[in-house]
Amino acid sequence: MAAIRLRKAFHYPEESDGDSGREELDEQEQEQIILQLQHQNDARNAQYNVIFTILPLASTLAFGPSLFSASSVVQQAWSLLSVVSLFGTACFMRYSPLYPDRKGKKPVSAHDELRVHAQAAVIPVNSAVCGVLAFYCFMATEREILYLVPGAMFAAVLLARRVMLSVDLSALKDLQYDYKGA
Numbered sequence: 001m002a003a004i005r006l007r008k009a010f011h012y013p014e015e016s017d018g019d020s021g022r023e024e025l026d027e028q029e030q031e032q033i034i035l036q037l038q039h040q041n042d043a044r045n046a047q048y049n050v051i052f053t054i055l056p057l058a059s060t061l062a063f064g065p066s067l068f069s070a071s072s073v074v075q076q077a078w079s080l081l082s083v084v085s086l087f088g089t090a091c092f093m094r095y096s097p098l099y100p101d102r103k104g105k106k107p108v109s110a111h112d113e114l115r116v117h118a119q120a121a122v123i124p125v126n127s128a129v130c131g132v133l134a135f136y137c138f139m140a141t142e143r144e145i146l147y148l149v150p151g152a153m154f155a156a157v158l159l160a161r162r163v164m165l166s167v168d169l170s171a172l173k174d175l176q177y178d179y180k181g182a
Contacts, residue, residue, distance in 0.1 A: 034169060034172055034173060037169060037172070038169055041167050041169065045098060045164050048160055048163075048164055049093065049094065049098075049164075052093045052156065052157050052160045052161075053090050053093045053094045054090075055153060055156070055157075056086040056087070056089040056090040056093070056150075056153040056154075056157065057086070057087070057090045059086050059149050059150075059153055060082075060083050060086045060087065062146060062149060063079040063082050063083050063086075063146070066079040066146070067079040067080060067083065078133070078136060078144075078147060081129060081132075081133065082133060082146075082147055082149065082150050084129070085126055085129045085130060085133065085150035085154070086149075086150050086153060088122060088125075088126045088129075089126060089150065089153050089154045089157050091122075092119070092122045092123075092126070092157065093157045093160070093161070095119070096119050096122075096161070097119075098161075098164060098165065123158075126154055127154070129150070130150050130151035130154050131151070133147040133148070133150055133151060134147070134148055134151050
């Protein structure tokens with residue numbers, strides 16, 4: 001005879017006073033938690049910034065032999081272009097502001113304005129350089145896979161910056177006083 005399964009009746013969990021057991025936080029506790037999350041986020045962003053600045057700089061070492069002892073001037077030029085792209089990637093990661101100015105303020109000095117324009121030009125210029133290097137890699141008679149490294153590093157830095165910018169605690173601050181405690 002087949003095994004008989006007995007079904008048990010479903011019971012709702014006991015709720016006390018209609019409260020789900022969650023204790024609301026007062027304003028000070030909310031503020032402390034938001035500050036703690038902000039400090040954790042800032043520390044993590046600083047770590048990512050250091051790692052993804054050092055990574056392209058360390059990758060330039062791969063082009064040292066071909067840059068200084070290459071048999072042809074053309075190969076030295078491609079290696080130099082790769083090194084320049086990697087330095088541009090490292091500078092972009094290090095010096096680009098992580099939090100854009102949301103108030104729409106314009107730069108105060110001409111130096112600040114020049115820096116803003118230079119930072120805006122880094123992405124398209126470095127993308128073009130990486131594209132040219134990738135094209136050369138695939139069109140060269142000897143497949144120089146090494147010339148794909150600047151594009152890979154630039155893509156990794158752009159992805160890391162996107163992840164760093166995806167954490168936005170301002171929405172949490174906006175909700176801060178909607179749920180007041182006792």
